Amino acid sequence: MVRERRRIMLTILAIAWATFAISTMLAIGEGLRLNFAKTVANSGNNLLTFKGGHTSIVYLGLPAGRKIYLTKSDYARIANLPNIKHMTPVYSVFAKMRYGDKNLNKEALLVNEQYAKIHNIDLLPGGRFISKLDLLQKRRVIVLGEKTSQDLFPNNPNPIGLYLYFANELYRIIGVMQHKSEMMGRHDNDAMMNWLPSSLHKTFGGFQAIDSIDITYKNADRLVALENWIGRIVARNHGLDPNDENIVHFRDYAVRQENINSFFLGLEVFLGLVGLLTLIVAGVGIANVMFATVNRDTCEIGIKMALGAKRYQIIWPYIKESSFAMLQGGFFGVVLSGALVFLLGLIPLHGKLFEVIGRPKAVLSFGVIVVVILSLGVVGMLAGFFPALKASKIDPARAVSYE
Numbered sequence: 001m002v003r004e005r006r007r008i009m010l011t012i013l014a015i016a017w018a019t020f021a022i023s024t025m026l027a028i029g030e031g032l033r034l035n036f037a038k039t040v041a042n043s044g045n046n047l048l049t050f051k052g053g054h055t056s057i058v059y060l061g062l063p064a065g066r067k068i069y070l071t072k073s074d075y076a077r078i079a080n081l082p083n084i085k086h087m088t089p090v091y092s093v094f095a096k097m098r099y100g101d102k103n104l105n106k107e108a109l110l111v112n113e114q115y116a117k118i119h120n121i122d123l124l125p126g127g128r129f130i131s132k133l134d135l136l137q138k139r140r141v142i143v144l145g146e147k148t149s150q151d152l153f154p155n156n157p158n159p160i161g162l163y164l165y166f167a168n169e170l171y172r173i174i175g176v177m178q179h180k181s182e183m184m185g186r187h188d189n190d191a192m193m194n195w196l197p198s199s200l201h202k203t204f205g206g207f208q209a210i211d212s213i214d215i216t217y218k219n220a221d222r223l224v225a226l227e228n229w230i231g232r233i234v235a236r237n238h239g240l241d242p243n244d245e246n247i248v249h250f251r252d253y254a255v256r257q258e259n260i261n262s263f264f265l266g267l268e269v270f271l272g273l274v275g276l277l278t279l280i281v282a283g284v285g286i287a288n289v290m291f292a293t294v295n296r297d298t299c300e301i302g303i304k305m306a307l308g309a310k311r312y313q314i315i316w317p318y319i320k321e322s323s324f325a326m327l328q329g330g331f332f333g334v335v336l337s338g339a340l341v342f343l344l345g346l347i348p349l350h351g352k353l354f355e356v357i358g359r360p361k362a363v364l365s366f367g368v369i370v371v372v373i374l375s376l377g378v379v380g381m382l383a384g385f386f387p388a389l390k391a392s393k394i395d396p397a398r399a400v401s402y403e
Contacts (some may be wrong), residue, residue, distance in 0.1 A: 029269075036261075051070065053068055081226060085215075088112045097166050122177070140171045144194050145194050146179050322381070
């Protein structure tokens with residue numbers, strides 16, 4: 001290797017560049033996957049929401065196409081089902097929200113105390129979410145979404161304890177949602193929402209129908225059975241055909257989360273393959289150097305074999321040389337990739353897009369480094385093996401006289 005130092009150094013630089021490429025691409029892919037997985041999970045883990053649908057089957061003389069509204073009776077019976085961890089009814093209401101001279105038309109969701117756990121909502125220090133006591137005493141309290149708080153109180157980041165008007169009624173602010181990136185909320189993200197105790201729903205026009213029910217389930221393997229039981233309960237309560245699959249509309253967030261994770265995992269694999277191709281090209285350079293070395297050492301190899309050298313004693317030195325060159329280039333490539341990942345993390349990313357999807361950050365994780373090392377090892381072994389195999393098949397008589 002010392003005799004071929006110029007060629008070896010150029011090859012090591014090529015390997016360093018190839019390693020830098022594969023490490024950086026994998027780090028970017030891993031960062032995107034983890035960021036979007038977290039952003040999607042912010043809507044809720046093992047989250048299932050459902051609402052009333054329409055009948056699609058004529059049953060007991062009643063026509064198809066009837067709208068189904070979920071009721072408190074539905075909610076009470078569904079709450080007794082197994083495999084449910086958290087559960088809340090959701091009533092939606094639009095009304096004017098006023099504080100001082102600011103007037104906004106805002107949506108509020110009337111929910112119970114479990115909503116925050118279901119949707120992974122954290123509050124600013126000093127605040128709290130709706131409690132069981134709020135529900136029991138029908139307190140006029142409100143929790144503000146991040147965007148609502150910014151619109152009403154641009155100069156007060158945490159207006160806990162203040163009062164505002166919603167639908168011409170006075171409410172006390174008990175909490176403000178902390179910022180979270182979110183991609184799979186309702187028609188609006190949680191930052192745009194506001195929350196009131198569900199026990200106040202009769203004060204808004206006396207409606208009884210539940211807009212939707214949100215639950216988190218314990219076991220994903222039993223989700224289909226849970227959905228079937230929910231459909232049967234609603235069918236029995238409303239006198240509908242239990243085989244009608246359209247009477248309840250389900251929205252399983254876990255399926256969407258899995259699809260997004262699969263997409264970004266595929267993207268990460270694709271980026272890794274692109275980097276691996278670059279590494280293979282560098283491996284070809286190492287193989288060329290080894291072939292040149294074999295040709296130069298043909299006479300020496302013949303002498304070794306004439307003196308009784310085993311095949312592995314001929315092959316192993318060339319594999320060691322190629323692997324050593326790969327590891328040298330790989331080390332410098334990983335170091336350069338780590339430096340770039342660090343510098344990328346210092347770049348400030350602002351804007352509405354990053355508020356929604358979060359701040360992507362390249363991650364040179366342990367798994368990425370293991371993949372890079374294994375790739376280097378395989379390519380290095382192959383780059384040295386074939387030239388070494390050629391060397392081990394040389395006829396000693398011809399090799400001794402080779403020039």
